[in-house]
Amino acid sequence: MSENDFLLLVRGPLLTGATIIFMLGIVVRLLEILVLGRKRNLAEPRGSAVKGGLRTIVMRSIAERETLQRTAFTEVTGWIFHIGFLVTLFFYTPHILLISKVAGISWPALPTTVIDALSIVTIITLLAVLIHRIGNRVMRFLSRFQDYLVWTVTFLPVLTGYLAFHRVGLSPTMLIAIHILSVEMLMVVFPFTKLMHAFTLFMSRYYNGAIAGYRGVNS
Amino acid sequence: MSNDLTIAEALRKRGVSRRGFLKFCAATASMMALPPGMAPVIAEALEKARRPSVIWMSFQECTGCTESLTRSHAPTVEGLIFDTISLDYHHTLQAASGTAAEAAREVAMEENYGNYILVVDGSIPMGNPGYSTIAGISNRDMLMETAAGAAAIVAVGSCAAFGGIPHANPNPTGAVSVSDLIKDKPIINVPGCPPIPVVITGVLTHFLTFGTIPELDHLGRPSTYYGKSIHDRCYRRPFYDKGLFAETFDDEGAKKGWCLYKLGCKGPTTYNACATAKWNEGTSFPIESGHPCLGCSEPDFWDAGGFYQAISTPTGDIGRTAVYAVGAGAAAGLALGALNRAKRDKLAREHEKVTIDDLEKRD
């Protein structure tokens, strides 16, 4: 197979397949959760469940001071790699172009120098996160195969994207193909793993905040 | 002209002064993308170099490559180089035809066996030998026969180098490249549709000045010309880095000369010297003329997902696929959810009342 054939394969059938698994999987999983439902709360409310839920969706992004101090490494690296990943994903020109081709919407991109710097930061942070996962007693104890798999499929698109941008090692065709393939791996793994938190965290935070808000507590 | 003359002698015979020769060497160094300091080295080498015999064969091609090389009427540097080589066989250019032409080829092969350069443009059909023949000889047979005595082969144009347009889907003639057939000779690929003329002559000049094959990349292309991507040397690169793109061929961005990435420019994945060597005697190159690079010097450029599709975009209709997937997911999710729910409701109905006697196991 030539490099172009490979690129066409990943841009064509593999991407279509990955998209099907990704979209179908996410919708199935979200509905599987939602359809389970929950019982109506018969106790007299003290506060608003809806307000509490919405509040927690937003506020849970930032830990309060003491927790932040106690878990600074996890919190800070978590913030950095999420922002780095999302900004490079959504504000790099070729990515926006892809989104606009697929969904018809677009927005201004960030300069490539910013994206470049951010991806380096993200790569370093993700490596630090992995080392932390292996080195920290609690995280090592909690970690299963899936956690390392998810780390890998998250790390690879950033790394291959960076290599493709700087065209390191292989031909650009090959590098772009590998980058797209790594994204497809992420998409395929996504619905079956904790990567689902990208969507379910809004539900979880809502439920948490609603349970507390109903009782008049800001969670 | 006798082959015994050196190139310098041949030029002098044509009335070219020493000063002219040195100017020619400087231009040649520039053409070969060598540092200007190499001009005297070239001069010295050309003093000694014998004029090699060149056999040029055209198979499944459009003559665009020959056009590219010979389109100027007056002597150019390229033209001069060709004047100094012994082009013993080129069935588009030579005056002789029929048996005489084939005889010329056989003579050249015999006289210079093991020393001549074979230049090939066009791909070779493997589906049926009758698809393309010369003097009743199939392209494959002629190539194999002529290649046997060649010192080196230069595959000119994307067809000879990678199969090119004949090789494009569905490849009706079963076209293959020179390197698909010949494994035991040095092959220099000079792809492009057509290749930049100075690149063709640059490669020939390198061979005849230094007697060696230039350094090649993993696709057999001379690194001096194909070492950097169009994107890397494109004057519009700053716009790419700033995120300024032409969205259509007639918008503000296009008029301001912004990057053509979104219009499908293959510059980032294409290795060639267009951005610096330029075309039409250094006038311009496609991107400078406002058109995205087609990637013609890369393998299978014809099937690389559309000339006007940005390289990072999907080839399929992902939006529609996603919508269908969401629809299917909604149906499947609701069905699975309903099953889950039914299961839980059934469990609730079957629930056995728990009393304080049920908190410990019965032995």
Place this chain on the structure above:
Amino acid sequence: MTTLEGGHTASCAEPGDVETGNVVPLLHQIRHAVRQLLEANEVTVIDLRSIPMGPGEEDRLAAALGQGEVQVRMSALGPSEIIETQYPGVWLVTHHNSDGETIGKFIEVCGFPALVMAQDEDIRAGLEQLEQELD
């Protein structure tokens, strides 16, 4: 066909809009070369065709270099122009073929471009010819 100045006739882009950013570094390189010439008598030749230039940038470089006192027109294998810039020792050398097409564009930093000097071989051939005429 193309102009002698090597201008860009077929460009959609408006000149002046595009910046590769190569002009200023090139001027710095020239400054460095001039210093080398003075201090070490070292000659530098820069091949302008190896540097990516946007439409108008070559002209802007030429404008930045300006014109000095010496202009040489040479006719060998087609015309050549050797122009001293406003910075003595910095020469803009443009070679054309007999059709007027540009085949090489260089900046030479030297006392005088060696190519313009009469070459021994040519002098000898000229002498031979002169002797023949006198005979």
Place this chain on the structure above:
Amino acid sequence: MSGASLERGIHAFKEAIDAPVASFFSSCVRCGLCAHACLFFTETEDPKYTPIHKLEPLRRVWQQEYTFWGRLASALGLSKPVTDEDLADWETLVYDSCTMCGRCSMICPVGNDIAYMIRKMREGMAVAGHAPPGLIGATQRAVTIGSPMGVKLPALQAQIRQVEEETGMTIPVDVEGADYMLLLSSMEIMNFPEFIGALAKIFDQADVSWTISSNAFEATNSGIQIGVSEIAAELVQRIVDAVEKLKVKYVISPECGHAYMAIRWEGPNLIGKPYSFKVVHVLELLDELREQGRLKLSSKESQRLTYHDPCQIARRGGVVQQPRNLLNMVADDFAEMPETGTMNWCCGAGGGVSSNERADELRLTVFKRKKAQLDAVRPDAIVSACSNCRIHLEDGLEKYAMEIPVLSLTETIAEHLAEKDKSGE
């Protein structure tokens, strides 16, 4: 009756899983932050005490039963069913090292309410026969005798007589048509009967019409601690029946954390219908009286006081500001501990841990967290609003040789109450 079994446990797990649980398990990224919110981890540094890990069997049941790929894996024989040994291994994690304080639920970055899930997990653990013996005993006593500590009506009556003698006031019992019906925890009845007298004094001054029911005076609910909703419902129903009999408008939940959770928040859901009356926490009522100017003090507490928020009253119950209002009224020097209110650290004995002798050593070990909080403030006395917290605080303080008295907020207010102004009558 079939007795406890693994099958019934798994059955209960499956029944307990709802959308929030499925969402929570789907969201967990195994970041381990919840460990740092749990005093059982911070004071032992044993990773097995990481809150989310305590739910592992429930998570596996969810995955195997309620996710498409999990069911697929089960069908293909690729998943490992939860065994009785697993539940045995998890018993101490779920009952001994979790007080359902819900602090982890406050910091989980993806928003998982882990305490909500532990509560559900206990439903399965209990019917699988993996509840701690101490808690089983307490539950059995709660159902058969009416009190987890085995406190019967005559014992209450004896304490009431004692209080009446000491205060010279009449404690209203079974007064039909009173506004408020007071519940009491067994601990208050047995260890802190002063609470009854303190409230009587306050209610007398504020002219609150109240009563105690001789049929349903017990506020605690072992059912929600051990995790059997039917038993919890039965205990709630006794109170509801008594309310209907006495036709009161309000039920007062006393100074007891989980009692408030049981009667205020879980109660209507356990019995499956909304109440015809309202439930107020005693601190809510006192703060209301304060606001209405019906609490008149004759003096203020000059000691440096701090307040320990009982988890089920503050973080899980929503009574956070009221005790602070009251303390600012009654004390000159009220100092907050670091991480207070909804982020307060559990004393270590809630959620049935105090009924579980097996956990005694552990709960005293993790008391170090409370000690550190107290060391930061150095109060003269600790005020709280939960008898269970109070007893454990006293145990803990004794163990770490700290001489700080633990007070009831209600009693502290009563102590500084002005003599009732009789002129208006």
